[in-house]
Amino acid sequence: MSATVPGPAKDMTAAVALGRRRMRVNTIVKVCCVTATAIGLILLASILFTLLVRGVGGLSLTVFTTSTLPPGSNGGLLNAIVGTLIQTVLGAAIGTPIGLMVGTYLAEYARDSALGNTVRFVSDILLSAPSILIGLFVYQLVVSPFGGFSGIAGCLALALIVIPIVVRTTEDMLTLIPSTLREAVIGLGAPKWKMIVLVCYRVARQGILTGILLAVARISGETAPLLFTSLGNLNWSLNLSKPMASLPVTIYQYAGSAFQDWVQLAWTGALLITAAVLAVNIAVRALLRGGK
Amino acid sequence: MSATTATASRRSSSLGDTIFATVAKLSGIFVLAVLGAIIAALVIGGSKAIIAFGPGFLTSDDWDPVHESFGALVPIFGTIVTAILALALAVPLAFGIAFYLTELAPKWLRRPVSTAIELLAAVPSIIYGMWGFFVIVPIMSQYVQPFVIDTIGEWPLIGPFFQGPPFGTGILTAALILAVMVIPFIAATMRDVFETVPAVYKESAYGVGCTTWEVMRSIVIPYTRASVVGGIMLGLGRALGETMAVTFVIGNTNRIASSLFGPGNTIASIVALEFPESETGSLKLSSLLALGLVLFMIAFIVLAISRTLLKPGLKA
Secondary structure (H helix, E strand, O other), rough: HHOOOOOOHHHHHHHHHHHHEEEEEEHHHHHHHHHHHHHHHHHHHHHHHHHHHHHHHHHHHHHHOOOOOOOOOOOHHHHHHHHHHHHOOOOOOHHHHHHHHHHHHHHHHHHOOOHHHHHHHHHHHHHHHHHHHHHHHHHHHHHHHOOOOOOOHHHHHHHHHHHHHHHHHHHHHHHOOOOHHHHHHHHHHOHHHHHHHHHHHOOOHHHHHHHHHHHHHHHHHHOOHHHHOEEEOOOOOOOOOOOOOOOOHHHHHHHOOOOHHHHHHHHHHHHHHHHHHHHHHHHHHHHHHHOO | OHHHHHHHHHHHHHHHHHHHEOOOOOEEHHHHHHHHHHHHHHHHHHHHHHHHHHHHHOOOOEOOOOOOOOOHHHHHHHHHHHHHHHHHHHHHHHHHHHHHHHHHHHHHHHHHHHHHHHHHHHHHHHHHHHHHHHHHHHHHHHHHHHHHOHHHHHHOOOOOHHHHOEEEOHHHHHHHHHHHHHHHHHHHHHHHHHHHOOOOHHHHHHOOOOOOHHHHHHHHHHHHHHHHHHHHHHHHHHHHHHHHHHHHHOOOOOOOOOOOOOOOOOOOHHHHHHHHHHHOHHHHHHOOOOOHHHHHHHHHHHHHHHHHHEEEEEEO
16 A cells, blocks of 8 residues: 555655654754753852852851951951952942943933943943953052052942943933933923932932942952952951952952861852842842832 | 022023033043043053063963063963853853743743843852862862863864863863853843844744744844844953953963863963062063953953944843
8 A cells, every 4th residue: 555655645754754853853952952051050059059068167156256367266257348348338339429420321411422322332341341450450540659459449440340330220220211201300390400310310219229239249249350459458457548358359368278277268258248149139139020 | 589589590400400411421421531541551551561572472472470571372372262162162051041041931930040040140250260169170170081081082183182181170171160150141141132032023933833943043043143143242251351260270371281171371360360479560560461451452342242233222
């Protein structure tokens, strides 16, 4: 019987074979994609698991109450934690107003102007530029001429990282505001600056706050821009004109050391900074979702 | 009374407008000034080295503090090789993740998986360095590298790239860590651009009987090609300038290794390691700043291409 199969039926078997092959290719690709996603999730899990396993053991009150000490003398990370808090807060405090104004300029004054487009382009490039170059820049600008590494130089380097992040979120959030709202405010006779400050900022408050928080999370974990600016300091110091400790730089110095207790402290510090950064990131996402 | 106060208040409000607009514009110009100042600072700082070595700086593989002879070839080579290798590893994975998140994953799973991948991008780079050094390097030296050396290392042509002592550190390990770091950036960008494809196009393709993969290949990818390349370039820009993670695992040797398992360095890693111990005003410090200038130019070109290809409004 199979010898007498006419033409169309032969095409049918070919078509069925083609259909099977297409389904097979589709299945293979799907499996590959699920595998890729699984690999991504496993990597995150591996990082978090490693941090927990190696970091939790070193958690104790001493970590938060004692400054870094020579190996073997049961030191903590107090100066590094305080240094990171100071530099992060000051860096964000310097960078945020500038970023906010630039974002406002892009969204409210220069949506389609040549200058606006150039500023937007440059700001987006600075957003992804290697952070170590910011460190080199601030070294040349502040550290080298003004005689030495200082906490304030670290703050400036971090502020330069904050600016493009805040610019991006501020512009995005302001652009989302419908122009009818702006027209209504202007129609009431309010000057443009009052419209921006009293209405637009208020509407976009949550989104702008998100950008600032993300920027804070980002700079609190930055190491490279601090290496040549605030340098790191193994002693307790709140003097902004002197080298200042920070958690990431201390982790860097301790992780590469030969002393077991220093390496343990590095892991504990790594756990603390990662937990803080991820907590801010998750909180920001929850905040955004709640607002929608 | 009312007329004068009204005029006065209008005057003050127009004054307020002028002040606010000027401050906004000056802030915008400030951003441009920062870019200019970064270039100027690196050029001025590196001028001593640029004058001393000329264009030969880019082609010399010397890094000899004793004889004061410095060249950029090895770090440039390491920077580009690790970044390209990282992309080769990261792009297929990132594409798979983006494809899964936009087309395959059940609705309830999309947000948590998306968030997890984005968190991978939020982990500080120093953590990747420690994780790489204490977790990946031992795995590489005990399992992966001995196995690969015994198998692929014996093959003709590509064998030599996979030979040498299994230290665990080296160019390939650095590329691996870099790949993990850029996956979330590329995946997030791809996911965002895939979602811009109008549903009608995809539905039409499904309507004529296309499989999910065929819709991806014939509709989504052609529609988003430029932005996908932009997202990959964005990942490349990140990989080129990554400092801390690479410094931990690349082995930090100023030599062009013949094997991918050999140690090397990148511009960012040599700057991070050698800058703090260089004297102010020395030729070495100037050479490091000149290296910074080279990195800035490479990263600027890559990121500029990326931004041009990515439609405005998409970010990562």
